[in-house]
Amino acid sequence: MILEFVWTHAPALLVAIPLLGAFLCPVIGKISRTTRTAWVAGIMLVSAIVAFILASRVLTEGTVLYSFGAFDPTLTIPMDSGGIPIRIIFTVDAMSAFMDIICATVGFSAIAYSLSAESRNSGLEGYYTLFLLMVCGVFGMVSTGDFFNFFVFLEILSMASAGIIAYRVDGGVAVEAAIKYFVLSSVGAIFVLFAIGIYYGQYDALNMAVIASRIQWSTLDMIALVMLVAALAMKCGAVPMHFWTPDAYSMAPSSATAFLVVASQASLYGLFRVLFTFYNVTLNAATMGWIIIILGVLSMVVGVTMAIPQKDVKRLMAYHAVSQTGYMLLGVGVGLAVLGNQPLMESFGYMAMSGGVFHILNHALYKGLLFLTAGAIFYRIGTRNLNKMGGLGHNMKWTMIFFIIGALAIAGIPPLNGFASKLMIYESVFIFNPVLAIIAMVVSILTLASFVKVFHSIFMGPQLPEYAGVKEAPPSMLLGMGILASLAVIFGLFPDLVVTTLVNPAVHALTDQGAYIASVLGGA
Amino acid sequence: MLWNLPYLAVVIITVIGLAAILLKKNLIKMMLGINILQSSANLFLISLGYREGGIAPIYTLAPSTHMVLPTPQALCLTSIVIGLATSALMLSFAVIIHKKYGTVDLDQIRRLQG
Numbered sequence: 001m002i003l004e005f006v007w008t009h010a011p012a013l014l015v016a017i018p019l020l021g022a023f024l025c026p027v028i029g030k031i032s033r034t035t036r037t038a039w040v041a042g043i044m045l046v047s048a049i050v051a052f053i054l055a056s057r058v059l060t061e062g063t064v065l066y067s068f069g070a071f072d073p074t075l076t077i078p079m080d081s082g083g084i085p086i087r088i089i090f091t092v093d094a095m096s097a098f099m100d101i102i103c104a105t106v107g108f109s110a111i112a113y114s115l116s117a118e119s120r121n122s123g124l125e126g127y128y129t130l131f132l133l134m135v136c137g138v139f140g141m142v143s144t145g146d147f148f149n150f151f152v153f154l155e156i157l158s159m160a161s162a163g164i165i166a167y168r169v170d171g172g173v174a175v176e177a178a179i180k181y182f183v184l185s186s187v188g189a190i191f192v193l194f195a196i197g198i199y200y201g202q203y204d205a206l207n208m209a210v211i212a213s214r215i216q217w218s219t220l221d222m223i224a225l226v227m228l229v230a231a232l233a234m235k236c237g238a239v240p241m242h243f244w245t246p247d248a249y250s251m252a253p254s255s256a257t258a259f260l261v262v263a264s265q266a267s268l269y270g271l272f273r274v275l276f277t278f279y280n281v282t283l284n285a286a287t288m289g290w291i292i293i294i295l296g297v298l299s300m301v302v303g304v305t306m307a308i309p310q311k312d313v314k315r316l317m318a319y320h321a322v323s324q325t326g327y328m329l330l331g332v333g334v335g336l337a338v339l340g341n342q343p344l345m346e347s348f349g350y351m352a353m354s355g356g357v358f359h360i361l362n363h364a365l366y367k368g369l370l371f372l373t374a375g376a377i378f379y380r381i382g383t384r385n386l387n388k389m390g391g392l393g394h395n396m397k398w399t400m401i402f403f404i405i406g407a408l409a410i411a412g413i414p415p416l417n418g419f420a421s422k423l424m425i426y427e428s429v430f431i432f433n434p435v436l437a438i439i440a441m442v443v444s445i446l447t448l449a450s451f452v453k454v455f456h457s458i459f460m461g462p463q464l465p466e467y468a469g470v471k472e473a474p475p476s477m478l479l480g481m482g483i484l485a486s487l488a489v490i491f492g493l494f495p496d497l498v499v500t501t502l503v504n505p506a507v508h509a510l511t512d513q514g515a516y517i518a519s520v521l522g523g524a
Numbered sequence: 525m526l527w528n529l530p531y532l533a534v535v536i537i538t539v540i541g542l543a544a545i546l547l548k549k550n551l552i553k554m555m556l557g558i559n560i561l562q563s564s565a566n567l568f569l570i571s572l573g574y575r576e577g578g579i580a581p582i583y584t585l586a587p588s589t590h591m592v593l594p595t596p597q598a599l600c601l602t603s604i605v606i607g608l609a610t611s612a613l614m615l616s617f618a619v620i621i622h623k624k625y626g627t628v629d630l631d632q633i634r635r636l637q638g
Contacts, residue, residue: 155606172624193565201572247636
């Protein structure tokens with residue numbers, strides 16, 4: 001009975017549960033600390049379970065539709081509406097399900113981690129409220145099939161993220177980072193709103209499938225595309241709009257940083273959705289593909305070169321996050337550049353896109369893991385400065401093991417998950433343009449070099465006298481890190497399984513514009 | 525030509541807003557720039573939704589069944605509410621910055637670098 005209810009209403013519950021949980025959190029928190037902890041962990045666990053149920057439904061039955069307020073949730077076009085979906089519709093296809101799984105996994109690990117990582121701070125009701133709102137925002141952004149709804153969830157996400165970045169005021173520095181992030185996201189969101197206005201003015205619709213079915217590639221569409229690409233690339237931290245990333249990632253509490261990675265990937269999802277589902281072959285695929293590739297290559301190179309001289313461990317990791325975003329843009333950009341050319345798509349386009357999309361999942365796992373290990377070190381020794389660390393391998397063995405897994409995964413060393421997706425990107429991009437593949441490999445080597453340095457300065461060397469009494473991180477932090485680390489290893493050992501069950505359906509859902517339109521509007 | 529005047533106003537207000545965000549050195553003035561930009565987006569939505577001689581969809585009072593779908597107005601309302609939340613959050617950030625740094629000059633709010 002209850003399972004059937006969840007099965008039917010999963011898309012609505014996915015947003016409703018974290019939203020309700022977030023706003024009830026301050027009330028529940030009044031009772032006692034333990035109830036609040038149980039409430040937050042319970043809400044996140046239930047949302048994660050709903051996300052997995054929804055994903056399994058999508059992967060078995062195909063695209064799941066949910067019209068809000070309709071008598072029958074699958075009825076997208078009411079009888080008397082003249083063939084226009086007037087309700088807000090959630091369209092969860094394989095790509096959305098893929099992002100839901102990422103959000104659920106990383107969200108759960110980060111919440112489990114934060115239960116002890118944040119336990120020493122005050123004002124935790126606000127912290128968990130903002131965290132659950134971020135979860136709600138990401139779930140909404142990736143599941144919605146209505147473009148204005150996308151904007152609303154984007155704003156929920158950026159407001160909650162800005163709040164959580166500023167949460168630990170830290171003499172005002174964290175607030176400075178939050179201002180930087182929030183000004184950029186507000187301006188970006190306003191441009192998304194302008195683009196929504198342009199689409200609505202031309203096509204009288206807010207539903208993504210209707211816009212996609214009517215898109216013309218007129219001058220106004222080009223303006224809308226430029227606004228959306230600029231705004232969403234800024235939100236996902238691609239060079240040259242990356243300057244908020246190191247500040248925001250380094251100043252936010254570590255568990256929130258791990259989730260901020262997912263938040264920027266939700267914007268990346270929005271970017272891919274706009275490019276592939278809205279425009280698809282109507283846009284000049286080669287030009288747009290090359291723009292995305294250049295954004296990607298710039299992000300890879302600038303990110304890694306900026307990372308090498310950093311002294312603050314989280315700032316360094318944040319620059320690596322910029323650099324890894326470049327791989328996703330590169331892989332998907334190559335797919336976009338040959339879009340519409342079926343033989344080329346078959347020979348390397350789909351593979352490049354699979355690599356790029358698979359890298360989103362892998363990046364969320366290992367980068368989340370790395371930020372959590374950095375947080376564990378900060379929790380125990382109270383500094384993020386690499387020059388002041390050393391010899392922690394003697395005391396924090398598990399943290400060290402998790403750090404090694406994360407560092408080797410980000411550098412693309414087999415048998416970890418980063419290698420699996422990077423290999424797919426190298427192989428396919430090499431056929432497209434060898435120079436790009438060589439740049440990608442060089443960036444990987446630089447990443448490895450940078451992490452070897454970080455590993456050495458944090459964990460190696462003799463035990464320092466000031467850290468003699470340092471203990472291992474608490475169990476719930478190890479649990480959060482352990483989930484991500486074991487997934488990173490499993491995905492590295494069995495990449496084929498993940499690629500065939502999750503990634504390939506997601507890529508085909510992205511490239512097949514006709515199927516997306518047909519799922520909402522019906523017909524062929 | 526006259527029909528395009530609202531859109532011309534949108535462009536002018538957008539440019540003023542962007543100029544305030546990019547050029548002003550005062551944190552509060554930069555935040556006002558974002559508010560101006562939001563207003564231009566609202567004006568854009570409202571001018572898109574205007575239909576000459578249109579009838580509001582209030583079924584009991586409408587003289588005919590041809591009514592204007594009020595989606596742009598609904599979007600605009602939502603966007604105003606979001607704008608309110610944005611301003612409130614940004615101003616609270618400005619309060620903390622002024623308390624901790626003792627200034628709202630953007631040239632001096634530069635402790636994060638590298």
